[in-house]
Amino acid sequence: MRVLYFAWLRERIGQGAETVETEAATIADLVAELRARDDRHAAAFADMSAVRAARDQELVPLDTPLGGAAEIAFFPPMTGG
Numbered sequence: 001m002r003v004l005y006f007a008w009l010r011e012r013i014g015q016g017a018e019t020v021e022t023e024a025a026t027i028a029d030l031v032a033e034l035r036a037r038d039d040r041h042a043a044a045f046a047d048m049s050a051v052r053a054a055r056d057q058e059l060v061p062l063d064t065p066l067g068g069a070a071e072i073a074f075f076p077p078m079t080g081g
Helices: 008-013 027-035 039-044
Strands: 002-005 017-019 052-055 058-060 071-075
Touching: 002 008, 008 039, 027 039, 027 071
Parallel strands: 002 071
Antiparallel strands: 002 017, 052 058, 052 071
C-alpha cells in the first residue's frame, strides 16, 4: 500500500511517500510497524495525539482496520482560518 506523509511528518521522515508491505490489521498497528523501522519514523510518530490519518482519502480514527486500503496518509491536525 502507499503511505503518504505531510507537513512536519514528511520533514522528519525525509520523504513524502513510500510503498509499504504490511501485515498490520489497523492503522495503529501500521504506525507501530513504521515506528520500529528507524529513528526518523520513530520521531515522526512519537506523539500520536498530533497525528491524523486518512484511509483512501477519508479521515478515520487510528483503530480503523486497514482492510484493502490502497493508501494511508498521515498529517497534523488541520486548522481553518
